[in-house]
Amino acid sequence: MSDEHEAEAGRTRLASALIANGSLTTDWLAAYNAAPRHLFVPDTIWPGQADGVRQGEAVDRETDPAAWWAAVHSDVPLTTQWDDGNHTGADRGTMPTSSNSMPTMVFSMLAALDVEDGHRVLEIGTGTGWNSALLAHRVGSENIVTVEVDEGSAADAQRRLAHAGYAPTSVVGDGSEGYAKAAPYDRVIATCSVGRVPHSWVEQARPGAVIVAPWGPEYGGEALIRLTVGDDGTASGRFVGSSAFMRLRRQRSARPNSLTYLSSPRPADGIRSTTGLSPEDIGGWLEMFAIGIQVPRAFPLTERYDDGSYTLWLHDTAVTSWATIDWEPGCTAYEVVQSGPRRLWDEVEAARHWWDGQGRPAFDRFGLTVTPDSHTTWLNSPDNPVPLQG
Missing domain, CATH: 3.40.50.150 (Vaccinia Virus protein VP39)
Incomplete structure (x- = not known):
């Protein structure tokens, strides 16, 4: 042809x-x-x-x-x-x-x-x-x-x-x-x-x-x-x-790797706990959006292993706090380690529970108001701002 x-x-x-x-x-x-x-x-x-x-x-x-x-x-x-x-x-x-x-x-x-x-x-x-x-x-x-x-x-x-x-x-x-x-x-x-x-x-x-x-x-x-x-x-x-687009060049962020946050091998000075919320339940695009608008200045990285398990790392952009959650197939409780002035896993978990409590709203129930000095995300109407966990 x-x-x-x-x-x-x-x-x-x-x-x-x-x-x-x-x-x-x-x-x-x-x-x-x-x-x-x-x-x-x-x-x-x-x-x-x-x-x-x-x-x-x-x-x-x-x-x-x-x-x-x-x-x-x-x-x-x-x-x-x-x-x-x-x-x-x-x-x-x-x-x-x-x-x-x-x-x-x-x-x-x-x-x-x-x-x-x-x-x-x-x-x-x-x-x-x-x-x-x-x-x-x-x-x-x-x-x-x-x-x-x-x-x-x-x-x-x-x-x-x-x-x-x-x-x-x-x-x-x-x-x-x-x-x-x-x-x-x-x-x-x-x-x-x-x-x-x-x-x-x-x-x-x-x-x-x-x-x-x-x-x-x-x-x-x-x-x-x-x-x-x-x-x-x-x-x-x-x-x-x-949507899924490449970032405006001026707004690209540098994301340090996990070793930047550690002064000694993990768990270093981290505080251990367990959670019933699986990392698998917070990794979808909508879930990440709902968490992200509540947990500012933080981002996740995933470290995967040959046996199929992985560690989810949470970092703050100020390089002061980190958290890890270990996932293994078949588990129903997951080990958490948190360090620094922010308890990043607690923030993420609270954000996910808030989203659940609102009926797991889709993208179209959220909105944004932009002023010269601020960005405010809201749910259903501008007079209902989304709470910040951090």
């Missing part, structure tokens, strides 16, 4: 799948057809899984065109860069740093953005340029500003956009600063995740504007937030579903 026929057949198959799952709606179908995904995918890619977290082996268009086309027309994310471009070649690098996002997520985010004719849109994270092209087709290139921190990615995306017939304003810069020169905007969309919504995005948006961004706490878990900007310099709204 020729590239032209494969592009058409694959695009049709993917469209059918996206329409069937409800992410691709009729108002975005014309943009989908006019700006096909394959025009915005480089020759070497690492197809991922639907969870957006795991990447497979490299696929090269020149050496395996069938696999490349199959990946492009699959509903999976495609990693396109490792280690901020410092890693080259087909081998996987240490950290994925750019991708062509999972199509279901792309169109779900665009649906949440709810653009209208004439809207001015600020996009944070140009990536490969596909999202920019879809937006440009919908509201016109003259109404799109897209910001990309990586010079190489920005240049490649600009070339692809021009080849496809689109010319949004492309800016190389720090996305956390937005782009004040072209403000105000009616819509802001981020294709990278944040732990704090940069207030520049709020300041550069009109009252009533919508901001859509992946948001997640330090601990883990992530969801898509849809904020409406008020006329008082604040923004508030609900989470609309799960």
Whole structure:
């Protein structure tokens, strides 16, 4: 089959799948057809899984065109860069740093953005340029500003956009600063995740504007937030579903390894106890989100062993406190060791019990209010803030 026929057949198959799952709606179908995904995918890619977290082996268009086309027309994310471009070649690098996002997520985010004719849109994270092209087709290139921190990615995306017939304003810069020169905007969309919504995005948006961004706490878990900007310099709204994106570069956090917290071999000065709460019951994406919004400035790491058991480590970002929980198959009680001014396992356990007590709410029952000085997560309504355990 020729590239032209494969592009058409694959695009049709993917469209059918996206329409069937409800992410691709009729108002975005014309943009989908006019700006096909394959025009915005480089020759070497690492197809991922639907969870957006795991990447497979490299696929090269020149050496395996069938696999490349199959990946492009699959509903999976495609990693396109490792280690901020410092890693080259087909081998996987240490950290994925750019991708062509999972199509279901792309169109779900665009649906949440709810653009209208004439809207001015600020996009944070140009990536490969596909999202920019879809937006440009919908509201016109003259109404799109897209910001990309990586010079190489920005240049490649600009070339692809021009080849496809689109010319949004492309800016190389720090996305956390937005782009004040072209403000105000009616819509802001981020294709990278944040732990704090940069207030520049709020300041550069009109009252009533919508901001859509992946948001997640330090601990883990992530969801898509849809904020409406008020006329008082604040923004508030609900989470609309799960997400998994690479972090905004300025907000990446350095995570020390477990040895950094120990002055002598574990348990060192740790206090021992036992718990009936299994580490297996706090490792889901939603569970991590619910815990993370209650337990600030903390994160987990897992140390796995050959026999299938593992140790869950909890650390605080201030490098003052740690905790471990040992999991073994078949156990119903688990050994806990805690050290430092924070009792991190106690905080995590209390957070999980709070979530249980609220009926295990899903992402869409949570919301976020952003002011110049604070971020407040809430359950059901802004007047019901989520308690902090730490």
